[in-house]
Amino acid sequence: MENHVRVRFAPSPTGGLHLGGVRTVLFNYLFAKKHKGTFVLRVEDTDQTRFVEGAEQYIFDCLNWAGLNPDESPLNPGAYAPYRQSERKPMYRQYAEQLIAQCNAYYAFDTPEELEQMREQYKTPENPSPQYDHRTRGQMRNSLNLSPAEVQELIDAGTPYVIRIKMPENETVQFTDLIRGSISNETQLVDDKVLLKSDGMPTYHLAVVVDDYLMKITHAFRGEEWLPSAPIHILLWKYLGWENEMPHWAHLPLILKPDGNGKLSKRDGERLGFPVFAMEWKDPKTGDIVEGFKEKGFLPEAFINILAMLGWNAGTEQEIFSLEELCDLFSLERVHKGGAKFDYEKAKWYNQQHIQRADNARLAQLSKPYFEAKGVTVADDQKLEQAVAMVKERCHLLSDFAEQASFLFAAPVTHDLDAVKPKWTAEKSAFFTKWMDGLAQLDEPAAMEAAFGALAAEEGLKKGELMMPLRIMLVGGKFGPGVFDIIHFIGLEETKTRVQHVLAALA
């Protein structure tokens, strides 16, 4: 039956690309790869009032970063070009007209004011939002109530109009959702949605059906928020005579706020301190910049892993997956029905796991900007790679490398002297001076540590009481790899400089 799987992601280029959006891309991508199919990116830019400069390129950038590049897109057109709905504008009207000819749609000349008036007029406590439907369309200015001559006259006069679907009064629209099973809706409860806007552009409802048909889409994945309008689309497929070619539908669960309730939004990220967009988004109008997962220090493979586990699981105990593994294992049967609350702590854990698996040279390159942002210059890539290896297990984000390893390249600016002062003595001070004087060559960490311990014993001091002071002198705080590994890394000269500096401060 399914000759060749074709799926599509159809974003509206209006701003930052949300977690949920990328998750939809991911599931499309995985499904396509699993079935050796084609993943199409179609830009749904039919709302000209919401055009945002740069938003389309931004989507490509995000997908590229995530490694989810489409097989066909506006940048890489296949056999079904164009891939931007704004460029497909001339294609939609004929279908809307066909629907009118079949009495499945009609012209409506109502102005926004008249629509508003209708809603006010029919508004009751029981029905707070009256619809343009079988109950009200008889009172409106449309081709159902006007004579053909009047309609023609209005059109000839250039009166703005839309084309609306005429929802039947007593039908049950039933379809099978790949994730949820049988779904049914009563048509009397669905309103006469606009199909073609007065500017000649289709609405989503018409465009999605026409384009999915023309682009031979076999499986249509979208967020759960589309479920209520599914009957419109099903009916359109039927009315247009394409029922046998209708794609299989799958409505994906929503990604919800970690606290409270509702869909995860950009605001929640700002409020709770975590990113929501894949990559940094700069609003060209307001100039506002919203940090993305990439800038926050996430590895793309971790981001993918996080998204995959939000609503899907392999049914095994495996938690960490590569994109390749996901392509192989993904199946719609294992996609959840219920929405999932986003857990940033777990997201960071995934990233930490992927950092441990990542190549050190790559981590060095990716974390370099964070050192630079802290004003720490790292000239030697080899050294940085070594540093990365030393601290990687304590890093959850790429930015953590700068926190955890800057002292390997620049002496600490502040020192946690409170950890040393209370127990500081002149004897300890003397010990460190003597120790430095004896430091002649850079030995292996273990050898240096043994020498350190031996000297301490000679001086009648406990090694354990001297380790923390030494660490504070070199690192500035109570963290980091083994002290002698650090000395081995920064060298004798730098070690002495740092020790002397703190010795002076303690004197």
Add this chain to the structure above:
RNA sequence: GCCGCGUUGGUCAAGGGGUUAAGACGCCUCCCUUUCACGGAGGAAUCACGGGUUCGAUUCCCGUACGUGGUACCA
């Protein structure tokens, strides 16, 4: 309000008529480590509620509650 969809620990979740109801994140305790982290060993914590069906329901059915989405010339 109406309609759709959903509901297993705090979170992600496995399981789907009989189980001690997996595992992971987070939290707590201990071990390792004279730091932090990693790692290891433990621990607290769950089937929304009410009716059925059944010898037996977390699992099937029906209600209720709650959540969520929709109810635009936005997608």
